[in-house]
Amino acid sequence: MKIIRTVEEMSNISGQCLQNNQIIGFVPTMGYLHEGHLTLMRRAKEENNIVVASVFVNPLQFGPNEDYDAYPRDLQRDERLAKSVGVDYLFCPTVQEMYPDEMTVEIKVKKRVDVLCGRKRVGHFDGVATVLVKLFSIIRPHHVYFGLKDAQQVAVVDGLIKDLNLPITLRPVKTVREEDGLAKSSRNVNLTEAERQEAPFLYQSLVEAKERIFAGERDPDVIIAGIKQFLQNKVNGKIDYVEIYSYPELKPQTRLTGKIIIAIAVQFSKARLIDNIILELKGGM
Amino acid sequence: MKIIRTVEEMSNISGQCLQNNQIIGFVPTMGYLHEGHLTLMRRAKEENNIVVASVFVNPLQFGPNEDYDAYPRDLQRDERLAKSVGVDYLFCPTVQEMYPDEMTVEIKVKKRVDVLCGRKRVGHFDGVATVLVKLFSIIRPHHVYFGLKDAQQVAVVDGLIKDLNLPITLRPVKTVREEDGLAKSSRNVNLTEAERQEAPFLYQSLVEAKERIFAGERDPDVIIAGIKQFLQNKVNGKIDYVEIYSYPELKPQTRLTGKIIIAIAVQFSKARLIDNIILELKGGM
Numbered sequence: 001m002k003i004i005r006t007v008e009e010m011s012n013i014s015g016q017c018l019q020n021n022q023i024i025g026f027v028p029t030m031g032y033l034h035e036g037h038l039t040l041m042r043r044a045k046e047e048n049n050i051v052v053a054s055v056f057v058n059p060l061q062f063g064p065n066e067d068y069d070a071y072p073r074d075l076q077r078d079e080r081l082a083k084s085v086g087v088d089y090l091f092c093p094t095v096q097e098m099y100p101d102e103m104t105v106e107i108k109v110k111k112r113v114d115v116l117c118g119r120k121r122v123g124h125f126d127g128v129a130t131v132l133v134k135l136f137s138i139i140r141p142h143h144v145y146f147g148l149k150d151a152q153q154v155a156v157v158d159g160l161i162k163d164l165n166l167p168i169t170l171r172p173v174k175t176v177r178e179e180d181g182l183a184k185s186s187r188n189v190n191l192t193e194a195e196r197q198e199a200p201f202l203y204q205s206l207v208e209a210k211e212r213i214f215a216g217e218r219d220p221d222v223i224i225a226g227i228k229q230f231l232q233n234k235v236n237g238k239i240d241y242v243e244i245y246s247y248p249e250l251k252p253q254t255r256l257t258g259k260i261i262i263a264i265a266v267q268f269s270k271a272r273l274i275d276n277i278i279l280e281l282k283g284g285m
Numbered sequence: 286m287k288i289i290r291t292v293e294e295m296s297n298i299s300g301q302c303l304q305n306n307q308i309i310g311f312v313p314t315m316g317y318l319h320e321g322h323l324t325l326m327r328r329a330k331e332e333n334n335i336v337v338a339s340v341f342v343n344p345l346q347f348g349p350n351e352d353y354d355a356y357p358r359d360l361q362r363d364e365r366l367a368k369s370v371g372v373d374y375l376f377c378p379t380v381q382e383m384y385p386d387e388m389t390v391e392i393k394v395k396k397r398v399d400v401l402c403g404r405k406r407v408g409h410f411d412g413v414a415t416v417l418v419k420l421f422s423i424i425r426p427h428h429v430y431f432g433l434k435d436a437q438q439v440a441v442v443d444g445l446i447k448d449l450n451l452p453i454t455l456r457p458v459k460t461v462r463e464e465d466g467l468a469k470s471s472r473n474v475n476l477t478e479a480e481r482q483e484a485p486f487l488y489q490s491l492v493e494a495k496e497r498i499f500a501g502e503r504d505p506d507v508i509i510a511g512i513k514q515f516l517q518n519k520v521n522g523k524i525d526y527v528e529i530y531s532y533p534e535l536k537p538q539t540r541l542t543g544k545i546i547i548a549i550a551v552q553f554s555k556a557r558l559i560d561n562i563i564l565e566l567k568g569g570m
Binding site: 167 | 300303391395397418423425
């Protein structure tokens, strides 16, 4: 695995791969890699000749109250992990390298942002979309990999690629779970032992909701109330949100139909956990 | 020359050209082609294996008070002219083809826009940048051609390409002029005969300014005042603006240095003419 630190070198390598008609898979990350990232990289390895991963903590996507400097970093560990799953090129540019001058343009995300976690993170997805277009332009991948754990990010990237006609195929990768159903996350280590026992109920609340929907329930308010009640009975964490939307449009429905997402966020004492499921409903039921 | 009407076909053709390691030159236009466009296409023909031109009147770049429907269109004539200068593919998508769904994202141009003609056209360059990123993604050109007659557009595209790391080289093409110096424009036909006699003084005012600068004058206010006086003496049209900035940053200077643009706009009875010159000054003088 080769570590690449400059835009120019990365761009040249990709250009060479493309001239040789190689298929490039790309996994963008902010580093501090965990099992979720490695799953994306393994998937990319299966489906491409060349796997590029990036480690870049993007200042543009941090809000004024979010601590960019405190974001965890461990590049040596990231290098070891990326290498272990067969990444060919690890692109680790500096901020100066990615933003050498004051930006004259930015990508503004106008839809799919003022719901779920995005509601409180104004401008966050503008920063995400801007750095992604830059990374896509430098690396020019055929396939790009994102985890469905952050389903809103996947929805935003889906819109970004389609609306700008980017010549890239989005590969959403389903959430990796512990045996008890808890979605894997680097935040899980911040749960107390008691909270860790409760945490699988997040996923269970979604599975219960799925069963009610497949049994015929189509009123989102009924489903949301059911999930809230389930969670209130089972966990001591504070419910941040329980929301249902069409997917990937993230528009509210009065009657559930088509492809939908049920997404929840629960604040525990020292960890805020999110989870979601995406369902495909037959129309007209 | 082949006429292409769908995004999918255009994208496939470009993909095939790139696989064959051909060099693609691209000339984006809104159609109603004139000598300026043809100059860009001829230049593209010299420098590339494949020349793609687009004819697309982009609704996104028209303001609420600008008449998108009244913009002149003559596709048959455009086809004939493009063919005559050796364009290989003329991409003429419908609005539905370019914007099949409500856009979830747009490119926001934050710098280089609130001066010159952009000052009164709020949001215009957002629409230009958005459609260009789409066209660039579909066509994936190596070189893209723009006329320096619209130097602000060239400055915005320069920022767009650099800041988003687009793998494209911008080829600005210098303004084509009549023998008497008047910049060629489809609007020149709207000048009265008397106005047509006066119109070359626009360029002459810029040439006079250049001579004063090369003689040592470095105060932009002095240069601007000189141009205004010259124009007021020579033409009956109303001066819209006379402005000097660094180029392509389009930032005001207190003392002229480096690369600068002097740009003017004059409103005649039925035609608003613009012109500019770009100068490279040695530092420290």
